[in-house]
Amino acid sequence: MPPKxxxxxxxxxxxxxxxxxxxxxxxxxxxxxxxxxxAKQCGVTRPTVRQGLRGLRTSGLVEAIMGRGTSARSPTANPATRALAAYAALRTTATSRPTASAGRTPNHR
Known part of the structure; x- marks a missing residue:
């Protein structure tokens, strides 16, 4: 049995x-x-879903517009979520490994 x-x-x-x-x-x-x-999919109440969405709004990953619902935002739209997207990309690419020069441009001083 998997851990709870x-x-x-x-x-x-x-x-x-x-x-x-x-x-x-x-x-x-x-x-x-x-x-x-x-809420139905996860077996929880709507307030629980709202609480989860609140943290994502704060981090800039979702946007809520009254009358339109909640939509995803680009993970590269701001610096905080750009770093999160880069981390996720590294996690999903099993063969890719970061190097010491990652992110540096030639002739960087």
């Missing part, structure tokens, strides 16, 4: 959505599933 996930449900939902945004499952500019749909 002890993280709060709202964090599990936030992580699920964050990973989906970073790996392209949820495309920037496209609406995310509704709070109701996410």
């Amino acid at each position: 996930n002890t993280r709060p449900k709202y964090r599990q939902i936030a992580n699920y959505l964050r990973e989906g945004i970073l790996d392209g499952t949820f495309v920037a500019g496209q609406p995310l599933p509704s709070e109701e749909a996410l």
Whole structure:
């Protein structure tokens, strides 16, 4: 039997959505599933889903517009999420390994 996930449900939902945004499952500019749909899918209440989305809004990965719902934002839209996207890319590319010169440009002083 796998170990029980002890993280709060709202964090599990936030992580699920964050990973989906970073790996392209949820495309920037496209609406995310509704709070109701996410609540049913995850077996939680809508306030729990809202709490998970709140952290993603703070980090800039999602945008909520009244009357339109919540949509994914580009993970490279701001410096904080650019670093998160770079980390996710490294995690998903098993054969890729960072090097000491990663991110440097030639003739960098």
